[in-house]
Amino acid sequence: MVETAAPNSAIPSTSRKDWSSDQEVRWCPGCGDYSILAAVQMLMPELGVRRENTVFISGIGCAARFPYYMNTYGMHSIHGRAPAIATGLSVTRPDLDVWVVTGDGDALSIGGNHLIHALRRNVKLTILMFNNQIYGLTKGQYSPTSEVAKVTKSTPFGSLDTPFNPVSLALGAEASFVARTHDMDRAHMQEVFRRAHEHDGAAFVEVYQNCNVFNDGAFEKITSRDARSSMLIPLTHGEPIRFGADLERGVVQRSDGRLETVDVSDVGVEALLVHDESRPDPGLAFALSRLSRGPYEPTPIGVFRAVDRLEYGSEMSRQVSEAQERKGVGDLNELLRSGSSWTVG
Amino acid sequence: MTSGTDSKKKTEGENPDHATEKIDRVVIRFAGDSGDGMQLTGDRFTSVSALLGNDLATFPDFPAEIRAPAGTLAGVSAFQVHISDHDILTPGDAPNVLVAMNPAALKANIGILGKGATVIVNVDAFDERNLSKAGYETNPITDGSLGAYRVYEVPMTSVTQEVCKQAGVKPRDAERSKNFFALGLVSWLYTRPTSPTIEWIEKRFAENPKVAEANTRAYRAGYDFGETAELFESNYEVRPASFEKGEYVQVTGNTALAWGLIAASRLSGLPLFLGSYPITPASDILHELSRRKEFGVKTFQAEDEIAGVGAALGASFGGSLGVTTTSGPGLDLKSETIGLAVGLELPLVVVDVQRGGPSTGLPTKTEQADLLHAIYGRHGESPVPVVASMTPSHCFEAAIEAVRIAVKYRTPVILLSDGYLANGAEPWRLPDLESFAPIDPDFAVGGRAGSNGAQEEFSPYTRNEDTLARPWAPPGVPGLEHRIGGLEKEDGSGNVSYDPINHERMVRLRAEKVARIADDIPRVEVDDEGGDADVVVVGWGSTYGAIAAGIRRVRARGGKAAQIHLVHLNPLPRGLGEALAEYKKILVPEANLGQLSKILRAEYLVDARALTKVQGVPFRAAEIEEAILSMTEGS
Ligand code: SF4
Numbered sequence: 001m002v003e004t005a006a007p008n009s010a011i012p013s014t015s016r017k018d019w020s021s022d023q024e025v026r027w028c029p030g031c032g033d034y035s036i037l038a039a040v041q042m043l044m045p046e047l048g049v050r051r052e053n054t055v056f057i058s059g060i061g062c063a064a065r066f067p068y069y070m071n072t073y074g075m076h077s078i079h080g081r082a083p084a085i086a087t088g089l090s091v092t093r094p095d096l097d098v099w100v101v102t103g104d105g106d107a108l109s110i111g112g113n114h115l116i117h118a119l120r121r122n123v124k125l126t127i128l129m130f131n132n133q134i135y136g137l138t139k140g141q142y143s144p145t146s147e148v149a150k151v152t153k154s155t156p157f158g159s160l161d162t163p164f165n166p167v168s169l170a171l172g173a174e175a176s177f178v179a180r181t182h183d184m185d186r187a188h189m190q191e192v193f194r195r196a197h198e199h200d201g202a203a204f205v206e207v208y209q210n211c212n213v214f215n216d217g218a219f220e221k222i223t224s225r226d227a228r229s230s231m232l233i234p235l236t237h238g239e240p241i242r243f244g245a246d247l248e249r250g251v252v253q254r255s256d257g258r259l260e261t262v263d264v265s266d267v268g269v270e271a272l273l274v275h276d277e278s279r280p281d282p283g284l285a286f287a288l289s290r291l292s293r294g295p296y297e298p299t300p301i302g303v304f305r306a307v308d309r310l311e312y313g314s315e316m317s318r319q320v321s322e323a324q325e326r327k328g329v330g331d332l333n334e335l336l337r338s339g340s341s342w343t344v345g
Numbered sequence: 346m347t348s349g350t351d352s353k354k355k356t357e358g359e360n361p362d363h364a365t366e367k368i369d370r371v372v373i374r375f376a377g378d379s380g381d382g383m384q385l386t387g388d389r390f391t392s393v394s395a396l397l398g399n400d401l402a403t404f405p406d407f408p409a410e411i412r413a414p415a416g417t418l419a420g421v422s423a424f425q426v427h428i429s430d431h432d433i434l435t436p437g438d439a440p441n442v443l444v445a446m447n448p449a450a451l452k453a454n455i456g457i458l459g460k461g462a463t464v465i466v467n468v469d470a471f472d473e474r475n476l477s478k479a480g481y482e483t484n485p486i487t488d489g490s491l492g493a494y495r496v497y498e499v500p501m502t503s504v505t506q507e508v509c510k511q512a513g514v515k516p517r518d519a520e521r522s523k524n525f526f527a528l529g530l531v532s533w534l535y536t537r538p539t540s541p542t543i544e545w546i547e548k549r550f551a552e553n554p555k556v557a558e559a560n561t562r563a564y565r566a567g568y569d570f571g572e573t574a575e576l577f578e579s580n581y582e583v584r585p586a587s588f589e590k591g592e593y594v595q596v597t598g599n600t601a602l603a604w605g606l607i608a609a610s611r612l613s614g615l616p617l618f619l620g621s622y623p624i625t626p627a628s629d630i631l632h633e634l635s636r637r638k639e640f641g642v643k644t645f646q647a648e649d650e651i652a653g654v655g656a657a658l659g660a661s662f663g664g665s666l667g668v669t670t671t672s673g674p675g676l677d678l679k680s681e682t683i684g685l686a687v688g689l690e691l692p693l694v695v696v697d698v699q700r701g702g703p704s705t706g707l708p709t710k711t712e713q714a715d716l717l718h719a720i721y722g723r724h725g726e727s728p729v730p731v732v733a734s735m736t737p738s739h740c741f742e743a744a745i746e747a748v749r750i751a752v753k754y755r756t757p758v759i760l761l762s763d764g765y766l767a768n769g770a771e772p773w774r775l776p777d778l779e780s781f782a783p784i785d786p787d788f789a790v791g792g793r794a795g796s797n798g799a800q801e802e803f804s805p806y807t808r809n810e811d812t813l814a815r816p817w818a819p820p821g822v823p824g825l826e827h828r829i830g831g832l833e834k835e836d837g838s839g840n841v842s843y844d845p846i847n848h849e850r851m852v853r854l855r856a857e858k859v860a861r862i863a864d865d866i867p868r869v870e871v872d873d874e875g876g877d878a879d880v881v882v883v884g885w886g887s888t889y890g891a892i893a894a895g896i897r898r899v900r901a902r903g904g905k906a907a908q909i910h911l912v913h914l915n916p917l918p919r920g921l922g923e924a925l926a927e928y929k930k931i932l933v934p935e936a937n938l939g940q941l942s943k944i945l946r947a948e949y950l951v952d953a954r955a956l957t958k959v960q961g962v963p964f965r966a967a968e969i970e971e972a973i974l975s976m977t978e979g980s
Contacts, residue, residue, distance in 0.1 A: 002664035002788060002819040021828065022802075023840065052823040057659070060831075067828050068841065073820035075662060076830025077655075078685050084620075084652035088659030088667065089820075092618050092643060096663070096820055114655070117648035316643055323638035330640035332611055335604060336775050337594065342396055345590025 002093075011050055018051065019044040021071040032183035032209035033062060036130060037069055039189040046190075047197055049097055056099045057086040059106040062137050062211070063130040066101040080111025083118035083127065090124050091313035097197065100127040105135050108144040108164050115204075116173035121312040122201040128193070130183075130207050131166060134215035147294055152214075167289040167304055170204040171282045176309040177201060178285065180301045182208035182232075184223045188301065195303055201311045208295065219295045233261075235288070235302035240272035243298060251291065251300075259287045261298050277306045363572070364579040365536060370429035371583060372437030373531060375524075376454045377446030377467075378415050379408055379422040382524035387424025388770075389528055389545065393537045395595040395772055398585025399428040402890065404436035404963065405768040409625070409708040416478040421453040428535070430584040434890035434897075436769065438965035442534075444527050446470060446501070448479035455491075464494045465530065467523065469502035497576055501526045501567070508566040514559045522556075522563035529567025536582045539568055591774040598737035598766035599626070601773065602696065603633035605744025606668055607640050612745065613752055613784035615666035619644045620656035622675060625708040626764040627698035630670045650678035654695065658682055661691045664788065664819030666748060670696040673715050674705065676722070676759075683757050684723040685831050687855065690806075690815045692751035692758075694744075699763040701961050710961025711764035713886050714937035719759040720915045720944070726852045728859040730754070731915040733761040735889035738773035740766060743912065749784050750862060755814045761914070763936075765963050766887045789816035789825055803827055806839035812865075813858035863916040869924050873907035874900060880976050881907040881928040883953065885914055885941055888934050888964055895969025899977075906973045914941070922949040930976050932956055934964055 019041045027033045044054070054072040058064035060079035067074030073096075077085050082100045090098045100118075107115045107129045118125060134152070135141040141154040145166065149158035170178045177199040181192040189207065196203035208219040222231035233243040233251065241251040242264060250264045250272040259273065279285070285305040292299035324330075373390070377383045384405055391403050404425040413420030427437035439459030445451035447470035458464070466486060476484055485491055486498060505526045509519030525546070532539065543561055550557035571577060596604075610617035621631045623646065635644040643665075647653040654669040661667030671679060676697045686693045699715045701707025719731045730750050734743035740762055747760040789803070805827045806815050818825040827839060835842035836850050871881070884892045889910050896906045909924060911917065925931055925945065931953040933942040939955030946953050956972045958964055 002821055023828075050823070051826055052821055055820050056828075068830070070828075072826050074828035074830075075659075075689070076828065076832065078681055078831055081651060081655045081682065084647065084655030085659035085662070087652070088618060088620055088645070088656030088661075088665075089663045090659075091645065091656075092616065092660040092665040093663040093820065113648050114652055117652065316645075320638045320641055320643060324641070327639040330607070330637060332604075332608055332640075332778055335607065335637070335640070337592070339594050339596070340392070340396065341592050341594045341775070342398065343592045344398065344588040 011048055014045040014051065016041045016045065019071055021069055023068045025069050026065065027062060028213045030212040031062070032132065032211070033066070033130065035183045035186060036128070036189065036207055036209060037066065039186045040193065041070070042186075043190045043193055047194065053095060054097045054099070055089060056101055057082045057089065058101045059111055060137070061103040061106045061135075063101055063103040063209075064106060080106050080109070081114060082106070083111065083114040083125065086125050087118055087121070087123045091316050094124070094313050094317060098125050100125050102127065102129050104129065104131045104133060104143045104145040104166070108166060108169070116169070119170055119173040119175040119202045119204060122176050122309050123312045124200060124314075125202050126193070126196045126199075127202065127204050128196075128207055129166060129205065130209040132209045132211035132215055133163075133218050134211050136211045136214050140214035165289055166206045168286060171286045171289060171305060175202060175204050175305065176307050177203035177303070178305045179204070179303040180206045180208070182219060182223045182301065183210060184225070185228075192303065195306065199306060201309055221296045222299050223295075231298050233291070233298050233300040235275045235277070235300050235304060237275055237277045237303065239275060240269055241275050241300075242272060249298070251288075253284075253287070257287065259291050261291070277303045280307060363577065366579050366581050368581050368583055369431060370427065370433065371442060371535065371581065372425065372427045372440045372459075373442040373444070373535075374423055374425045374440035374454060375444045375527065375531075376421055376423040376450035377524065378449070379410070379413060379420045380415060381422070381446045382521075383422045383424050383446070386524045386528045387426055389542055390531060390537070391426050391770060392545075392595060393532070393541050394426070394428045394583075395593070396541055397537065398588070399583055400431065400433050400586035400588070400772060401426060401428045401595070401770070402433055402436040403427070403770045404765065406962065407709050414478070416447055416449055416475045418449050418453050418479060421450050423450070423454060428583050430586050432586060434894040435963070435966055438967050442531070444531060446523070446527065448475045448481050448485070451485060452479045452481065458494065460493065462494050463497065464491060465497045465499055465527075467501035467527070468498040469500050499530065499570065499576070504566055504570060505563045508562045509559045512558050512562055514555060519559055519563075522559040525560045525563040526567035526570070529564040529569075530571050533568045533571030534577060534580050536580055539565070588772070589774060593772045593774050595770050596738050596773045597629070597768055597770045598734065598740040598762055599629035599698070599768070600633055601738050602734070602740035602744050602760075602762060603630045603637075605741035606634065606666075606694070606748070607637060607642065608741065608778065608781065609745045609748035609784065610640065610642070610666050612781055613666060613748065613786055615664070615752070615786055617642045617668065618657060618660035618665040619668050619670065620647050620653040620660070621645070621670045622647050622650045622653045624650070624672045624675050626700055626767045627670045627672045627675075627696065629767065630696065630698070650675035651682060654679040654682040654693070658686050658689070658691060658693055661686075661693050662689070662819065664786070664817070666694070666752070667692065668694040668696065670698070672698050672700050672708075673702045673718075676715060676718060680723050683729060683759075684725065684727050686757040687723070687727045687729060688831050688834070689829050690755040690855075691817070692755055694747050694751050694758050694760060696744075696760045696762065698767045699761060701959070707961045709764065711887065711963060712936050712959060712961065713763055713888070714940065714959070715761065716885070716914060716937065716940040717943070719761055726856060728856050729915065730756060730758045730859055730862055731761060731913070732758060733886040733912060733914055734766055735886060735910060735912065737766050737769050737771050741773075741776070745781055746912070752784050752786055753814060753865070754812055754858060754862060755817055756859065761886060763887050786817065789818035789822070802838070804837050804839065805829060806834055806837050808854070813854060813861060860916050863919050866913045866918055869909060869918040869920040871907055871909050871924050875905060878905035878907040879929040880905070880932055880973055881909055881925065881930070882932045882934065882969070882973065883909045883911065883925070883941065883945065884934055885911040888936065891964035891966050892934055892969050894966035895973060898966060898970040899973050904974065904977060906977070911941070917948065925949055925951045925953070930954070932972055932976055934958075934969055934972065936964070
């Protein structure tokens with residue numbers, strides 16, 4: 001067994017510097033990844049966690065360089081497999097905070113299988129998926145979140161594939177925590193990341209991230225300073241869902257279950273949908289995820305869903321400790337004789 | 346191995362009507378439809394024989410289809426068991442007895458029987474429909490085509506139904522108990538005691554007393570049938586073998602392997618984590634380990650093969666003993682992650698229970714065709730130590746050895762077993778657990794301070810001078826925070842490096858680390874009785890029994906042959922090249938098209954000749970014997 005620091009010794013106070021590694025950050029100048037990294041590095045001292053108990057695991061892609069820049073334990077693994085590797089780590093080391101940093105190609109294309117299964121199992125992982133709707137590292141092919149008809153190096157005549165809506169996908173995969181944020185708003189990112197980190201189970205966060213080299217401005221219509229108030233719909237638990245500079249717009253649910261954006265003055269505040277992230281049924285969260293067809297329409301951000309569900313690793317540990325209580329700690333000599341044995345001589 | 350049932354001695358049995366003959370060994374093959382319960386029947390017969398003290402070896406031989414159409418050749422499932430009053434090495438070349446539950450079972454197995462073998466058929470199943478399903482135009486029982494065998498026609502189905510009717514079991518349900526009738530009959534024929542099986546039935550079917558009753562009745566009826574039907578002139582006794590003193594159990598390769606992993610977890614103090622995806626014939630290791638939670642074992646049935654190995658590697662990163670189990674197709678899928686483990690230099694054990702390939706191939710049949718894949722099957726220079734088990738019980742030791750190397754050298758290790766070892770059983774003299782050396786995880790320790798009191802930067806790729814192993818620093822230790830990854834790392838610091846000279850240094854270091862393991866494994870062992878043989882037979886893996894038996898036969902005829910059997914395939918043991926150079930001829934029997942022979946030729950510039958067989962079944966001792974003889978005759 002690994003001998004770790006006494007769990008009840010005081011957690012040293014830290015600053016962003018303590019959480020930054022000595023490695024030169026090598027994303028393209030202007031990349032949205034910088035602001036996400038800064039948000040995380042500045043948030044860590046506030047989380048009351050230990051550096052040595054924090055692990056960042058990534059796959060392949062621009063986002064996947066993230067662990068190198070965190071002065072924590074980390075692994076830059078192989079394409080798409082980070083959720084699987086992180087699952088093995090999380091369930092065997094429940095004392096650790098395991099973060100997965102991934103991108104839209106890594107998580108939704110090559111690693112789609114691992115992502116959905118980590119979510120349905122509810123493994124204690126904080127999964128940050130940087131969605132830039134493009135392949136950056138391989139220099140500009142369309143991704144599983146790119147809009148249809150996207151012209152890229154690999155789709156000179158336009159892409160044919162319908163994109164994934166990552167929030168819908170996560171909800172469909174039984175995720176117990178699903179949220180969305182974007183790289184232009186540090187405070188919002190930090191709040192969402194904090195909530196994701198607190199969640200006991202798999203937390204999935206989609207982060208709209210600008211790739212200024214291969215897909216510049218993909219989210220500009222909704223995340224730019226001017227557009228934000230009218231184009232981002234902040235979700236606040238227990239509050240009516242409203243947006244706009246004067247909160248003049250809102251979301252209502254029609255009798256057929258459909259959600260729609262309306263002028264609050266037309267329907268009255270009472271008619272607005274009140275956000276409830278803790279609803280056991282993911283249906284409404286799913287409907288919210290379908291409110292916008294893409295980052296050019298008013299789009300909800302914040303926590304879509306946060307429900308309590310048994311955490312996979314704790315359940316696995318429970319089965320082990322229950323077996324040990326029931327049978328006593330395993331005796332190898334007995335195990336070898338668990339069939340019938342016979343003696344010669 | 347001696348040649349068949351030739352040392353009979355007539356003695357008076359306990360039953361006045363039947364003489365009981367003593368024989369030194371017998372090979373029995375139970376064959377029926379996959380729904381007929383032949384594996385269970387064979388397994389029971391084996392267990393009772395083990396309790397009687399016979400030496401034994403088994404060969405379960407079943408189809409890939411869970412339910413091929415009943416009565417067809419594709420659906421035939423067989424279980425071969427060799428019991429003996431002396432030490433044996435294989436499940437036997439040619440069965441002396443075939444129990445055929447239907448025409449298809451007869452047709453599929455008649456060709457491998459020994460001369461004058463006994464054939465016991467369930468005559469009730471030889472109706473027109475079943476005969477035509479098996480492709481018989483005439484009934485082989487009556488058309489004279491079985492003239493070379495001693496055929497016994499036994500109405501197994503109808504007698505079973507009759508005795509079960511008295512217990513109120515419907516004929517349709519009773520029919521399912523006919524395998525117990527067959528077991529009872531063969532148990533009588535080979536004077537096996539009845540009580541262990543009856544007790545076993547009661548326990549096994551405790552929750553279904555009706556079924557227990559039907560099975561018990563069928564079993565007794567079979568036994569009584571032998572005794573009273575006056576069909577058989579005598580029954581037989583196979584006396585206990587003289588085993589070395591000790592405590593024995595009967596064990597299959599998959600069980601022994603699972604237990605070996607648990608033992609290695611104990612020896613190292615590392616909690617065992619298995620990430621696995623169900624695949625034939627490896628799944629039983631997952632099943633066995635998932636039952637053993639009291640040993641602190643965590644098992645994870647992953648979403649796919651890649652996640653299985655990924656989770657195992659993640660667990661290793663966290664300081665557990667990460668293991669994944671699979672068969673050929675799964676090894677393909679795991680290759681990329683194994684490559685990552687080579688680069689990360691973390692312990693990882695990958696168990697490949699080989700089966701016939703390529704692709705889905707022959708899922709339930711044995712083969713040894715993954716050797717080159719295990720050693721070389723990754724992109725880039727990606728050295729991986731490879732260990733192979735030789736017998737079912739040896740899987741225990743081989744698992745411990747794989748873990749020892751993985752932990753000591755911070756490397757993935759591939760452990761090769763195969764379908765024959767996985768399901769085959771043999772008596773195993775339980776080892777003294779104290780005899781295995783502890784495995785030291787030798788975790789990196791934190792808290793080192795530089796001379797000025799500042800934390801010294803932890804360098805995860807500094808190396809132990811002797812082993813070249815790097816420090817293993819699972820998360821949780823202050824001061825040892827570090828990042829590792831699949832990108833090339835700078836020697837020492839482990840930081841990402843694209844420097845060409847550094848890359849070459851790292852490639853060579855990784856290769857050298859694995860090569861040096863040769864200093865840490867036993868030197869080659871040669872079994873050459875007189876030291877003057879011309880031929881050496883070199884094998885690896887499950888061919889051990891057949892090769893050793895073949896060599897015994899050659900020696901029994903006054904011939905000479907030496908044997909080398911390799912457990913470590915990468916790196917190869919020291920002294921192997923010199924040993925091979927001592928012999929005029931080198932024979933390499935392999936259940937592939939010549940993979941080890943290719944390696945030996947490449948490594949040692951010797952004229953190694955492959956003896957190959959890829960039929961999904963193990964070598965027969967006679968095939969090895971013949972090959973040795975024709976090689977020696979040529980010299
Ligand atoms: S390619 Fe795009 S995503 Fe990648 S680092 Fe450059 S700007 Fe960022």
